[in-house]
Amino acid sequence: MRVSFYTAAESGPESASTSTMPSTLKTWLRLLAALVLLPLAWGGAALQAATPAADTENSEELAKRYEDARVAFEKGDFKKAQYLSESLLKDSLDKGKVSPQLFQLMGHTRYRQGDLGRAALWYMRAALFPPPSPETVQNLTHIRGKTGNLAFSANHVGDQYSSLLTRPQWMRIVVISLWAIVFSTVLCFVFRSAAARTLFLLLILLGLVGGSLGIIGWRLRPTFNQVKDLAIVTSPNAKSYTAASTTAGRVIDLPPGSQVRKLEERGAWTYVETWSGDPSSKDSGQMIRGWVQNDALSTFWPFDAKYLD
Incomplete structure (x- = not known):
């Protein structure tokens, strides 16, 4: 990325004294903008390099x-x-x-x-x-x-917010915000004028807000480790049992589309847990465990972890 630098006009002592500070401030502001945008430019260049004609x-x-x-x-x-x-x-x-x-x-x-x-x-x-x-x-x-399928309790507001971007995109916001905070802090000590310091303090505040929002989105986005043991009930008549046998006591019916988490596998059976109750509230249900036949389950994410992380 090319950055243009401008110096004060050298038409005389008075002109230099009145224009050096604004010109220098503009120079530092352009440098700040360049450094903040550098991660975006680097990401775009890397993406372009990784996308050949084939x-x-x-x-x-x-x-x-x-x-x-x-x-x-x-x-x-x-x-x-x-x-x-x-x-x-x-x-x-x-x-x-x-x-x-x-x-x-x-x-x-x-x-x-x-x-x-x-x-x-x-x-x-x-x-x-x-x-x-x-x-x-x-x-x-x-x-x-x-x-009436079962689903784990969820933070619907947090899920909706974090779903706006991918984890790498949320982290890019964090990196850009940190660049802005660090460089603006340095410039606060370089420039003595109240106007310049007010501007850089505002940039620091915006960087803190942007970084916080980025961290929250990054933390709330599902990762592969969070879903690697998750399975979905795909059989229309699935049930969970107290033991790995259809003659054992029934724990609960598992309608198609129900979410379960695998805890242990034993032959043709899997020991799972699921949430029985309103998925929007942690206080209106309970976690239930039982044995389910493998044929009734499909792994939620059998693909490479890179697509999520």
């Missing part, structure tokens, strides 16, 4: 195949749309790409075929990418209303 061609091919799957869905050929979507997902993952639009389309195809558990699974996966589509959130609410 990668662009791959993206165009994947986009065309997605359009084919979408057209099949629009024509009501849900089996074909499902096949095309699953094939596209496999090839996309091989190329290191994932798409929330594809996840959403896969949710649509499953829902239209009456597979509410897998429809909820794909919608939940799509909702991880910022910002989540209002249609995806609406469809999840609709499925929960139809099946």
Whole structure:
């Protein structure tokens, strides 16, 4: 990034004395702006360098195949749309790409075929990418209303806020804010005028606010470690039992789309925990544990951790 520096006019002693301070202040302000924007410029350059022509061609091919799957869905050929979507997902993952639009389309195809558990699974996966589509959130609410599936208690305000950006984007805000704070603090000691110090103190305040908001968003965004043990019930008649046997006592019914956390695996069974109650409140339910058959569960995020972290 090129930064222009301007010096005071040298037309005479009076001109130099009256214009040196404003000119120097402008110079430092331009340098501050350059340093604050440096992480953004570096990120853009790195992204451009990592996107060669071959990668662009791959993206165009994947986009065309997605359009084919979408057209099949629009024509009501849900089996074909499902096949095309699953094939596209496999090839996309091989190329290191994932798409929330594809996840959403896969949710649509499953829902239209009456597979509410897998429809909820794909919608939940799509909702991880910022910002989540209002249609995806609406469809999840609709499925929960139809099946009564179970979900862990959540901080809805925090989830909505953190879903605006990815974790790397939130961290970039933090880095930019720190640059602004550090450099503005240095300039406060360089310039003695009240106006200049007021300006830099304002920048420090804005940096503190921006950094705090970035840290909050970064901390609230789900990471791979938080979802690696999460599974979704995809069988229509799943139940949890007190032991790893269908002859054991029943603990609770698990409607399609229910969220469970894996605690232990034993052969064809998995010991899980789930939240029974209103997911919007930690005071109106309890955590329940039991054994569930593996065939009734689908791993929530079987893909590479890099797509989340």
